[in-house]
Amino acid sequence: MKATEFTVELVRQVDESYPIVVGRGLESNLVDVAGRGELAGRRIALITDSNVRELVADRIVAEFAAAGRTVGVIEFPAGEINKTRATKEAIEDELIARGFGRDTLIIAAGGGVVTDLVGFVAATFTRGVPYISYVTTLLAAADASVGGKTAVDTPAATNLIGAFHQPRAVLIDLDRWLTLSDAQIRxxxxxxxxxxxLADSExxxxxxxxxxxxxxxxxxFVNDDGLAQLTAQRNCEIKRDFVTSDVFEGNRRMGLNLGHTIGRALEAAMGYTMSHGECVAVGTALQMRLGWSFGYCSESDVERFEALAGAIGLPFRLPASVSVDAIMAAMGHDKKGVGGVIRFVFQKGIGDLMVFEDGAYARPVDAELIRQFLEEQSAS
Ligand SMILES: NC(=O)c1ccc[n+]([C@@H]2O[C@H](COP(=O)([O-])OP(=O)(O)OC[C@H]3O[C@@H](n4cnc5c(N)ncnc54)[C@H](O)[C@@H]3O)[C@@H](O)[C@H]2O)c1
Ligand SMILES: [Zn+2]
Known part of the structure; x- marks a missing residue:
């Protein structure tokens, strides 16, 4: 029998635009955005972690109650260790047990673990329901709230299982930064x-x-209204500009990986004892030093970055305790691996990225050269 083939024609054009609200005391703004358009008639599930529940749940529930809407609160234990498929399943079971269905609106209240995990729940619950992110950490405001990447970790790798699912709105409540520790702010x-x-010298x-x-x-810093607001806003705007031009990370979105090639490898090599932001600071500084040796940026660019990182209390050098082998292995180039290249994003200067041949935002660098460079850096 001859096989037949025909086409299901399906060209999708969707408008996934959403507002980002930045300010203080945004509980009432949350009620406002959750009442817009078709979101107004939905049953609300507020999903949060055990720490953030204490900080925000009562106020949010009361604010919705005043507007005549009930909110079901679901909590999971805080921490990256719980950003798993098992937690996702437990949340889904709880939603089903409480009778939530296709008419659900999910509010993800918390840091990046909550917005990633709960965004992923929203992506698949009854094949997808809308969600709003109420963002409570500076890290999540800086990086996790724009882009639509949702995910859970697996033992093999972080963020390995997930989906692109854009939120309907993002609220960055600067009052929530007041309870963050200095380490979380850094x-x-x-x-x-x-x-x-990578994008804004001003x-x-x-x-x-x-x-x-x-x-x-x-x-x-967290009490400085102007600076806190500018920080939340510029982080999101910069990320938005890269993401909207390249939603699925074909090329330009790679620019956001500045400092992350070494940064992520350092994080893994240190057994996750250094925070992500600290590792990104080291990764960015080292990328600049390497880029300076290639003639991409100047020595004064490197010095300015290191001075700013230092003033904030962030590291910008490799810690003495880390081995170059472990960093190379985390970048997929262990001792036995001969040759090979590692792709890097480089800066041209403060606020500007290098763009290579064919408009590429990352260029391959010989892995052996990276090893030598890291060995020099760890000796210095
Ligand atoms: N989707 C993306 O594009 C993207 C980008 C960057 C990072 N991420 C993810 O973000 C996560 C890290 O973000 P994070 O640091 O916000 O993690 P997190 O959500 O675990 O928050 C860190 C800790 O702070 C607590 N917390 C949250 N808000 C608080 C507040 N207002 N006051 C006091 N404590 C508070 C949390 O309960 C948690 O214990 C990682 O899982 C990472 O993969 C995602
Ligand atoms: Zn990062």
Whole structure:
């Protein structure tokens, strides 16, 4: 029998635009956005972690109650260790047990673990329901709230299983930053200075003025209305500009990986004892030093970055305890692997990225050259 073939013609054009609201005390704004358009008639599930529940759930539930809407609260244990398929399944079972169905609106309240995991729940629950992110950490505001990437971790790798699912709205409540520890604030500032470095020299200059010249502490930073708002806004705008031009990470979105090739490998080589933001700061500084040796950026660019990272309290050198072999292995190039290349995003200067042949935002660098460079850096 001869096989037949025919086409299901399906060209999708969807408008997935959404607003980002930045300010203080945004619980009432949350009620407002959850009441827009077809979201208004939906049953609301507020899904959060055990720490954030204490901080925000009662206020949010009360604010919705005042508007005549009930909210079911579902909590899971806080921490990256719980960003798993098992937690996702437990949340789904809870939603089903409480009678939530296709008419659900999910509110993900928390840091990046919550928005990633709960966004993924929203992506697959009854084949997809809308969700709103109410973002409570600086790191998530800086990096996890734009882009639509949702995921859970597996023992093999972080964020291995997930989906692209855009939120219907993102609310960045700067009041939530007031309960973050200094270490959590520094973590978010690591991604923030990366964004300044890759796209906005003016914003970088504002941060230099605050931290290098005025010596602002993390605690003072979160109380500074203007600076906190600018930080949330510029981080999201910069990420938006890269993401909207390349939703599925074909090329330009790779630019956001500045500092992450070494940064992520360092994080793994250190057994996740250093925070992501700290590793990104080291990765960005080392990328600049390597780029300087290639003639891409200047020595003064490197010095400015290191001065800003240092003033914030972020590291910018390899820790003495890490082995270059472990970093190379984490980049997929162990000792036995001969040859090979590693793709890097480089800076042209503060606020500007290198664009290579054919418009590529990343270029391959010989793995042996990277090993030598890292060995020199760890000796210095
Ligand atoms: N989707 C993306 O594009 C993207 C980008 C960057 C990072 N991420 C993900 O984000 C996660 C890291 O983000 P994170 O640091 O926000 O993680 P997180 O959500 O685990 O938050 C860190 C800790 O802070 C607590 N917390 C949250 N808000 C708080 C508040 N206002 N005050 C006090 N404590 C608070 C949390 O309960 C948790 O214990 C990682 O899983 C990472 O993969 C995703
Ligand atoms: Zn990052």
């Amino acid at each position: 973590d978010g500032l690591g991604e923030t200075i990366k964004h300044g470095c 914003f970088f200059g504002v941060l230099e003025d605050a931290f290098v010249r005025r010596g602002l502490s993390p605690a003072k």
